Amino acid sequence: MYGLGILKGLSVTWKRFWDTYIDDISWAMSGRKRYHTEEGIRHRSSKNTKGIFTVQYPEEQLIVPEEFRFIPFLVYEEQADGKKEPRCTACGICSKACPPQCIWIVRSSDSVTGKPVSTPAEFYIDMDICMNCGFCAEYCPFDAIKMDHDFDIASQGRNVYNLEKLLKPASYYAEVRPLNYNQEEEARKAKEAAKAARAAGTAAAPTA
Amino acid sequence: MATAIEPQTVDLTARFPGKVTADSRPGYTGFLVNKENLVEVAAALHNEFGFDLLTSLTGVDYIAENKMEVVYNAYKTTGGAGLIFKVQVERVDPIEVPSLTHIWHGLEYQEREAWDLFGIKFTGHPDLRRILMWEGFEGYPLRKDWKEAFYEEEIKPYKSRWPEGKHILAEEKNVFHDNLNLPKGFDPEKYIVDKEEDLYASLERHTLKDEEGRMRTDHVVVNLGPHHPSTHGVLRVAVTLNGETVMGLKPVMGYLHRNHEKIGERNTYVQTIPYTDRLDYFNSMSNNFGYVTTVEKMMNIPVAERAEYIRVIMAELSRIQNHLIFVGMLINDLGSMYTPSLYAFEERELILDIFEAVSGSRMMCNYFRFGGVVRDVPDDMLQKIKDLVFDRLPAKVDEMERFLSENEILVGRLKGTHVLSAEDAINYSVTGPVLRASGVPYDLRRADPYSIYDRFDFDVAVRHNGDMMDNYLIRFDEIRQSLRILEQAVKQIPQGPINSQKPNYQVKVPAGEAYGRIEAPKGELGFYIVSNGKANPYRYHVRAPSFVNLTAVEKMCIGTKIQDFVALLAMLDIVMGELDR
Numbered sequence: 001m002y003g004l005g006i007l008k009g010l011s012v013t014w015k016r017f018w019d020t021y022i023d024d025i026s027w028a029m030s031g032r033k034r035y036h037t038e039e040g041i042r043h044r045s046s047k048n049t050k051g052i053f054t055v056q057y058p059e060e061q062l063i064v065p066e067e068f069r070f071i072p073f074l075v076y077e078e079q080a081d082g083k084k085e086p087r088c089t090a091c092g093i094c095s096k097a098c099p100p101q102c103i104w105i106v107r108s109s110d111s112v113t114g115k116p117v118s119t120p121a122e123f124y125i126d127m128d129i130c131m132n133c134g135f136c137a138e139y140c141p142f143d144a145i146k147m148d149h150d151f152d153i154a155s156q157g158r159n160v161y162n163l164e165k166l167l168k169p170a171s172y173y174a175e176v177r178p179l180n181y182n183q184e185e186e187a188r189k190a191k192e193a194a195k196a197a198r199a200a201g202t203a204a205a206p207t208a
Numbered sequence: 209m210a211t212a213i214e215p216q217t218v219d220l221t222a223r224f225p226g227k228v229t230a231d232s233r234p235g236y237t238g239f240l241v242n243k244e245n246l247v248e249v250a251a252a253l254h255n256e257f258g259f260d261l262l263t264s265l266t267g268v269d270y271i272a273e274n275k276m277e278v279v280y281n282a283y284k285t286t287g288g289a290g291l292i293f294k295v296q297v298e299r300v301d302p303i304e305v306p307s308l309t310h311i312w313h314g315l316e317y318q319e320r321e322a323w324d325l326f327g328i329k330f331t332g333h334p335d336l337r338r339i340l341m342w343e344g345f346e347g348y349p350l351r352k353d354w355k356e357a358f359y360e361e362e363i364k365p366y367k368s369r370w371p372e373g374k375h376i377l378a379e380e381k382n383v384f385h386d387n388l389n390l391p392k393g394f395d396p397e398k399y400i401v402d403k404e405e406d407l408y409a410s411l412e413r414h415t416l417k418d419e420e421g422r423m424r425t426d427h428v429v430v431n432l433g434p435h436h437p438s439t440h441g442v443l444r445v446a447v448t449l450n451g452e453t454v455m456g457l458k459p460v461m462g463y464l465h466r467n468h469e470k471i472g473e474r475n476t477y478v479q480t481i482p483y484t485d486r487l488d489y490f491n492s493m494s495n496n497f498g499y500v501t502t503v504e505k506m507m508n509i510p511v512a513e514r515a516e517y518i519r520v521i522m523a524e525l526s527r528i529q530n531h532l533i534f535v536g537m538l539i540n541d542l543g544s545m546y547t548p549s550l551y552a553f554e555e556r557e558l559i560l561d562i563f564e565a566v567s568g569s570r571m572m573c574n575y576f577r578f579g580g581v582v583r584d585v586p587d588d589m590l591q592k593i594k595d596l597v598f599d600r601l602p603a604k605v606d607e608m609e610r611f612l613s614e615n616e617i618l619v620g621r622l623k624g625t626h627v628l629s630a631e632d633a634i635n636y637s638v639t640g641p642v643l644r645a646s647g648v649p650y651d652l653r654r655a656d657p658y659s660i661y662d663r664f665d666f667d668v669a670v671r672h673n674g675d676m677m678d679n680y681l682i683r684f685d686e687i688r689q690s691l692r693i694l695e696q697a698v699k700q701i702p703q704g705p706i707n708s709q710k711p712n713y714q715v716k717v718p719a720g721e722a723y724g725r726i727e728a729p730k731g732e733l734g735f736y737i738v739s740n741g742k743a744n745p746y747r748y749h750v751r752a753p754s755f756v757n758l759t760a761v762e763k764m765c766i767g768t769k770i771q772d773f774v775a776l777l778a779m780l781d782i783v784m785g786e787l788d789r
Contacts, residue, residue, distance in 0.1 A: 099364075
């Protein structure tokens, strides 16, 4: 019969239409909130989602996974006296690996001898050119540059970030990427332990 | 495993003594054909040796040897290794090479591209105009002595970035300092763009003339686009119409052209990986796949076993979401706005969530590295992939089919329109689902297996009518086959390292050439790379399926109705990031 295909298709939309309400009601009956809660958002992007799946940005925001990457930042260690000590050694690997070449680094030099010192004097990232590829974070040998999670950075001018704007504490890094942070800390501790053991070995050697 | 250099299947030197020589440069394969004998050799390859599918044509500018080279990659639709042959000519303008469009019609746009970007004149080409650059553009951008605006250095990394990287904004530089060429006697005051006439003149050759001279009706030229919502980006199509019937049609492209290939030649090998994401931006995983397999072929390195599985899983998930979007967008273009496409988007979102969790980005994945992938798939994500593959997606694909496939209006619009025969499809170098819908079971995953596709049990989806309905249905067939591959892959995936190499931002690629190709969701995605042993590729060419598939659009449209053309564009599944490059 002509029109049967259309009716069949409409039955799908009809079912979809009710799915949202059924889902809403069953959530309400069990006293959970389907909207504006983390649980609700996770449900809407799980394999069991039915009916409406949209997330009402900006009132609701998708929960980004740990590996989510958006514009880099520089990690600094908080010293006891409140001084910021950047992990960056101005080795320049990030600026060499950067595909659109948006990282600009001025290496510090000793004020007396003029020899290069392994800290950055100036550090710029042109965020309008950055393509969020994550190579800088991937290839940094000192875990000094990492990709951020903060994506609401709309502005009216150019976004050229300098050292001051790029630096974020290691605690922030541990907060946004806990798994990566712990992994790196463990690797660092293991390396230091190995180094200490080696040093102890060489120190013990002459006396033996 | 990286594939070794394929042996030549045909000995052309014996068949054409004195006319063809084997390419003996280290790292190169194939044959060098004399320019005078090119047409003869090509005709023999097509008619005698059965190389019916010429997939890729590109130029290479060997400026040091003062040579310009044209590289052809010919394949058989029955499968197997291909044949690469080249023509070398003196690098003195006018550089002339005979056109082969009368043998392989699919070369039409690719020859125009080589003319546009290299200035190689193909004598006998029916419509040799610029294709990606605008009419009136001066110079040939892919020649080695051409420099782009904001040119800094030949190769990256730029020396100005470190250790004295005082930041300057790009717009503060003087663009027109030393890399601007103007034609002799150019006066901007008097300049009028007159090349538009060429475009409309090129439409003439399809005009059907009334032989008896009765009822002469005027034809109307209509420009669809570039800002037309149904052209999937900025594509302009000039159409001559007789009433509603298309009499002639010419696509005008290049609005999104960014000289991707030149950027690729400035980049180091690793730096190009995120740029390939931006080709076909729906399928960055597939683009990565094609590029890294080509470079791995040149480097001759193995791929970690687990990474091979991850690659296949990601590429097939990418194919599924691409085809779902295809269906949604096709229906959108037919006038049924939003409902089907949003149903498709829902499943796509779930797949993109997986991409985001493993790679860090939903669309610009940048996930593949030479020798493997960048990071492992966590167990919870593998579980989510399993949930989708075994539970959700099969049911949702069925639902989508129930929703649409029998709809009388849809069937009425699609059935019997824009039929492309198998012979034409091959001759116009059409690849991917469009080729298979016209009855040619040619799928690179079977015909020329790469990665680990030879381990999986799946069928090559094929339909036989070549009309729009078959093109629509074959996407569902392909999704089901992809799901079959995924079911096997997620079961078989082993534990182990995810990269056979140490992470390094610079890789060593031995001198030579390679043409690597994969079955991207839209067709054959090929990369032709020439290395001279340095940190940057000497030549980097992308054979984009959207671009080459569009060659057949004229053939398919002449004599059909204009309203079906919008549906045809959706059906060819073009994406501008890849088409304009």
